Amino acid sequence: MPVPLPVLRTFVVRLLLEVSAMSVTTERTRAKTKSQRIEARVTQSDAQVIARAATLLNESVSAFVVGAAVEKAETVVARADRTIMPAEQFDEMIAALDDPAPIPQIVALASRTRRITRT
Numbered sequence: 057m058p059v060p061l062p063v064l065r066t067f068v069v070r071l072l073l074e075v076s077a078m079s080v081t082t083e084r085t086r087a088k089t090k091s092q093r094i095e096a097r098v099t100q101s102d103a104q105v106i107a108r109a110a111t112l113l114n115e116s117v118s119a120f121v122v123g124a125a126v127e128k129a130e131t132v133v134a135r136a137d138r139t140i141m142p143a144e145q146f147d148e149m150i151a152a153l154d155d156p157a158p159i160p161q162i163v164a165l166a167s168r169t170r171r172i173t174r175t
Contacts, residue, residue: 096121 098106110120141149 094122094125 106121107117110117113120115123
């Protein structure tokens with residue numbers, strides 16, 4: 057059974073976001089020198105959960121926290137850099153862009169005599 061176009065489009069957008077985040081992560085991991093320090097205060101229960109998760113992944117708490125923070129930051133930045141919309145709205149936008157019908161207001165403005173001319 058073929059995949060409906062809106063579902064496929066949504067999948068492609070999500071895949072592009074993930075690939076973009078992965079490329080940023082790859083660039084970030086190339087830089088080996090760590091010269092910046094970040095500190096945070098947490099509750100005892102938060103510290104315990106973080107330590108357990110780090111242990112489960114066989115990472116240090118520091119590596120786990122930095123990795124989680126960078127992953128979240130990359131997601132936020134990727135969403136800020138892209139416009140995400142429902143597939144139906146995207147289809148309407150593309151149809152409007154493909155519509156060759158002139159808009160009377162724009163035609164009238166473009167037909168006016170220019171006040172400034174290039175010499």
